[in-house]
Amino acid sequence: MAKALLIIDVQNDFCPGGALAVPEGDQIIPQINELMTEFDTIILTQDWHPTAHSSFASSHLGKNPFEMLTMPYGPQVLWPDHCVQGTKGAEFHCDLQTDQAAMIIRKGTNPAIDSYS
Structure with a gap:
């Protein structure tokens, strides 16, 4: 049986110094690289x-990051601009x-709907 490894959003904006950084988020990368050798896909x-x-x-006048807003699909946390297509922050x-x-x-490409992994 083939085994697949799904690696979620290891991007600059989610690592230290990024727009939506996870503290020490880059420290897991060596372990991820090592795990890859154990999977077929x-x-x-x-x-x-x-x-x-x-x-x-920034798309909503007077709103700040981490405030809530009701969207047509339900409640939405407003984020700082992050992982914008073609930017260094969006790169792995x-x-x-x-x-x-x-x-x-690639996810989050629909400008009207947020997408999560």
Whole structure:
């Protein structure tokens, strides 16, 4: 039986110094790279927002990051601008061995709806 590893959003904006950083989020990358050797298929997800995405606080006059807003699909946390298509923040962290990926799934591309892994 083939085994697949799904690696979620190891991107610059979610690592220290990024727009929506997870403290010490980059420290797990060596373990992820090591785990890849144990799987037949590697799949990466990538947050990939257009500019002015509806989940960005900057898209709503007078709103700040981490405030809640009711959207047509329900409650939405407003985020700082992050993982904007084509920016350094949207790129995978340079230490992640992306060359082994069989597939990259980009999400958050619909400007009107937020998408989560």
